Amino acid sequence: MATVLSLSGSPSPQSRTARLLRHLDRRLECQGHTVLPLDIRDLPPEALFGADFAHPALRDVTDLVARADGLVVATPVYKAAYSGALKALLDLLPQHALTGKTVLPLATGGSTAHVLVVDYALRPVLTSMGAHHVLPGWFVLDRAIDVASDGSVVLDEDTAAALHPVVDRFSAALVSLDVPADGGEPTHPPTFSALSV
Template sequence: MATILSVSGSPSAASRTTGLLRHLDARLTAQGHEVVPLDVRALPAEALLGADVRHPAIAAAADLVRRADGLVIGTPVYKAAYSGLLKSLLDLLPQYALTGKTVLPLATGGTTAHVLSIDYALRPVLSSMGAAHIVQGWFTLDTDIALRPDGTVDVAPAAAEALTQAVDQFSVALGRTSLLAAAG
């Protein structure tokens, strides 16, 4: 199947966003995909903030993006937008780093007032980077994600069902994009 890069843009060590992504990674793995996790917070801050694209860790992250067939990008919402940490990484990638890729944007936040942050903040950036297909993203309230001490999560039933549908749609779209790329 496909190689998927699962990117967490959360700056927090105890992150609902990261826990939710790793929870969804398990579903994608069960569907036969190879999932590679990338926590942007693990990249060197000085390289991210200094825009050091030659730093080995930044170059390795860019290579993971290049090799991936699709990306799941998760971010907490701060000030009605995706995290600055995620922005730092996206800014260091080549302009068209997402060309030919299928992308699933996900966001977490404390209030439904931020539900449009995916469409108005994150989606335009992903589109400008050449994503072949950006599937319908999903916003999950923080209160629907219970973080366990081991970093795993429990997701409220209604949110879990919606996320399962989003991940399954991503998987189907990823398969279609892969078939088109192979035919072209």
């Protein structure tokens, strides 16, 4: 099975985005994938916002991206765009860090007015970094994510019914990677775009 880097772009320690992502991590793990969780807020801010390319923490992130077969990239929506913390990290990664990777972009927000952030803000950046297969992104309303007293996440019924198949398609895309015998880049099924709430 595949190695997945699960990247939360939220700067908040109480982030619904991060909690949603960890909920989805467990689904991927149950399907046999190895999931490497990473919260950008845990990176040293002086390295991240000071663009310290040589900092060990940022070198470690670059290594994690290189090891991963796929990434789930999740962000809250701020000012009709993805988070500044996510932008800062993506800016510090090598230009083609996502070459050969399968990527699932996710966003959370308080209003359906932000639903296009995934395709019009986040997807172009991921594609520009060389991702060969960016799956259709998904937007989840904050109010659909309920955090229980033990910190676990409960999604409302409609959201779970829509989002879980999205994650399953990502899982299937990882399993179907066709790696050439000569060690070249894997090929992927065609990419197409769709969004839903």
